[in-house]
Amino acid sequence: MPPFPLPLTDLLGHWGAYWVYLLIGIGFGAVLELAGFGNSRKLAAQFYFTEQTVLKVMFSAIVVAMSLIFLTSALGLLEFNLVWVNPTYLWPGIVGGLIMGVGFIVGGFCPGTSLVAATTLKVDGIFFALGTFFGVFAFGETVAFFEPFFYSSSYGRVTLMDVFGVPAGVVVVLVVLMALFMFWGAEQLERIFGKRDLKREPRWRYAAATGLAALALATAFIGQPTTEERTARMAPEIDRQLAERQVQIEPAELLSLIHNDRLNLIMFDVRSESDYNLFHLLDAEHIELPNIPTTLARLRMEPANTVVVVMSNTEIASTQAWAILTAESVPNVYILGGGLNTWIGTFAGADFAADHSPQTAGDDGLAYRFAAALGDRYPVAYPDPEDFNIAFEPKVTLSTRRGPSGGGCGG
Amino acid sequence: MTAQLAVSSGKSRRLRLMRSKPKPYMHPYLAGILLGLVLFAAFFFTGNGLGASGGVNRIVVFFEDLLAPQHVDRTAYLLEMAGGSENALDSWIVFITIGTMIGGFLSGWINGRLRLETNRGPNVSVRVRWMMAFLGGTIMAYGARLARGCTSGQALTGGATLSAGSWVVMFAIFGGGYALAYSLRKFWN
Numbered sequence: 099m100p101p102f103p104l105p106l107t108d109l110l111g112h113w114g115a116y117w118v119y120l121l122i123g124i125g126f127g128a129v130l131e132l133a134g135f136g137n138s139r140k141l142a143a144q145f146y147f148t149e150q151t152v153l154k155v156m157f158s159a160i161v162v163a164m165s166l167i168f169l170t171s172a173l174g175l176l177e178f179n180l181v182w183v184n185p186t187y188l189w190p191g192i193v194g195g196l197i198m199g200v201g202f203i204v205g206g207f208c209p210g211t212s213l214v215a216a217t218t219l220k221v222d223g224i225f226f227a228l229g230t231f232f233g234v235f236a237f238g239e240t241v242a243f244f245e246p247f248f249y250s251s252s253y254g255r256v257t258l259m260d261v262f263g264v265p266a267g268v269v270v271v272l273v274v275l276m277a278l279f280m281f282w283g284a285e286q287l288e289r290i291f292g293k294r295d296l297k298r299e300p301r302w303r304y305a306a307a308t309g310l311a312a313l314a315l316a317t318a319f320i321g322q323p324t325t326e327e328r329t330a331r332m333a334p335e336i337d338r339q340l341a342e343r344q345v346q347i348e349p350a351e352l353l354s355l356i357h358n359d360r361l362n363l364i365m366f367d368v369r370s371e372s373d374y375n376l377f378h379l380l381d382a383e384h385i386e387l388p389n390i391p392t393t394l395a396r397l398r399m400e401p402a403n404t405v406v407v408v409m410s411n412t413e414i415a416s417t418q419a420w421a422i423l424t425a426e427s428v429p430n431v432y433i434l435g436g437g438l439n440t441w442i443g444t445f446a447g448a449d450f451a452a453d454h455s456p457q458t459a460g461d462d463g464l465a466y467r468f469a470a471a472l473g474d475r476y477p478v479a480y481p482d483p484e485d486f487n488i489a490f491e492p493k494v495t496l497s498t499r500r501g502p503s504g505g506g507c508g509g
Numbered sequence: 510m511t512a513q514l515a516v517s518s519g520k521s522r523r524l525r526l527m528r529s530k531p532k533p534y535m536h537p538y539l540a541g542i543l544l545g546l547v548l549f550a551a552f553f554f555t556g557n558g559l560g561a562s563g564g565v566n567r568i569v570v571f572f573e574d575l576l577a578p579q580h581v582d583r584t585a586y587l588l589e590m591a592g593g594s595e596n597a598l599d600s601w602i603v604f605i606t607i608g609t610m611i612g613g614f615l616s617g618w619i620n621g622r623l624r625l626e627t628n629r630g631p632n633v634s635v636r637v638r639w640m641m642a643f644l645g646g647t648i649m650a651y652g653a654r655l656a657r658g659c660t661s662g663q664a665l666t667g668g669a670t671l672s673a674g675s676w677v678v679m680f681a682i683f684g685g686g687y688a689l690a691y692s693l694r695k696f697w698n
Contacts, residue, residue, distance in 0.1 A: 128616040129616075139697070159665060170553065176552075195678040196681050200652070201650070202682065205643075209659045221639065225643040226646035230653075233649065261673045
């Protein structure tokens with residue numbers, strides 16, 4: 099697995115990790131101040147075409163960060179699956195964005211820049227910051243009146259790559275080209291409306307633009323790692339975990355997980371549809387092996403207490419599903435050890451075995467005969483934990499590798 | 510001799526604090542590249558981006574929870590952050606916000622830009638500017654919570670990770686600003 103982002107909580111402890119965020123915040127505040135974002139007239143000038151500092155700073159920051167994120171991801175240094183991507187709530191985003199634009203031109207700041215203005219003693223910044231305190235308070239008190247709208251048009255983790263169906267590298271190149279075009283346009287506006295002499299602009303900005311374009315092209319050329327490449331990169335780790343049986347949990351442990359209210363348990367049954375219809379565990383979802391990658395977007399939005407258990411009749415198909423999910427850095431994925439055949443052997447009584455005479459199954463086949471496709475209506479699909487007191491070796495641990503849930507201003 | 514030295518060093522410090530000519534701001538592209546590096550470092554080391562309104566939000570909810578804990582426990586939106594024994598300040602975004610204030614202050618101090626002043630258009634009074642700033646802050650923060658992030662948490666952070674929704678929010682912010690800019694031109698120019 100790529101070494102970054104770092105598992106900060108594991109390395110520094112719960113509160114220790116916050117020091118890193120404090121340092122990042124200090125860098126953030128310092129750069130905002132250096133750019134002149136503590137000065138409301140500089141910010142408002144953006145909307146009157148005389149000075150395009152806001153656009154230049156914001157878009158250079160976005161394209162620099164974007165190029166480096168996707169380049170390091172292409173090189174296998176950064177696991178993009180663990181990077182927080184703001185979830186899309188389309189209409190609340192559009193309406194909220196328009197409202198923010200109004201607040202920006204009325205007040206002359208945005209929340210981050212007003213904090214910097216306030217701490218550098220700009221009185222208008224202090225009033226704006228006080229306004230933001232009142233605004234978030236007002237929102238918390240009134241959101242209940244339009245909660246359905248607030249949670250509407252939710253698309254989850256959607257990137258521009260998903261929208262346009264093109265590889266990340268292509269989007270990176272296009273965004274860089276768009277930004278360079280916007281910088282050119284912004285400079286023309288400054289020349290016309292701000293009477294600025296462009297000859298006095300530094301020459302190094304051409305070199306910077308060239309370097310950025312080169313970075314973007316390199317990103318597109320290398321390409322983002324595919325699931326196969328991720329699996330190949332992680333092969334030693336995957337093989338070790340499988341060989342040491344660290345991830346194959348016993349049926350008794352799965353039963354305890356099912357009845358653990360503190361966990362968000364997701365069970366994927368990766369067998370054929372006919373096997374699933376004959377018999378499956380209560381609440382197990384049917385996802386056939388080739389469709390496992392389609393669950394990734396959803397799994398990335400699940401809360402941090404999520405445990406995924408994949409199962410097949412034995413361990414063959416489920417191990418393949420586990421490898422895909424693990425290579426894509428889904429945290430806390432486990433395999434039902436021995437598969438559903440072992441589950442039935444553990445929780446079904448002797449009567450059941452007699453009625454559903456064991457059959458010699460193929461490689462990953464069902465070892466019991468089911469006359470009717472009753473799915474999860476067999477009692478063995480939902481054994482009562484009170485009836486069984488089976489000791490097991492607990493293997494499930496909640497990894498904190500994934501970044502904290504909620505990101506950006508969403509915190 | 511020592512006393513004299515102390516006095517003169519005290520004087521020079523005061524001079525630096527109120528330097529009559531503050532250093533000019535950094536070139537926008539250079540500042541942008543630096544900001545991009547900070548943003549990238551955030552993602553690279555922590556997996557999270559930047560933000561501002563989220564931290565402000567949690568600080569406000571923290572005080573709400575001190576004053577009216579039952580009210581917080583009854584409001585679904587606040588419950589998530591400060592319900593029961595939950596501490597609203599126990600979040601990475603709060604530390605980003607505190608850091609932002611420290612960083613802004615340090616940079617302003619070092620560059621001689623710590624000065625008590627009100628930046629405003631030439632045609633408005635200080636008092637009107639203050640009122641508009643408060644009003645603008647209120648509107649902005651309300652919109653930021655509705656959009657689940659402000660210019661930092663959506664436009665910058667989501668822009669860099671190519672989040673579709675964040676790009677929509679970014680264009681909506683600029684759209685809202687430009688739509689109203691003409692009506693408010695007397696206020697800023």
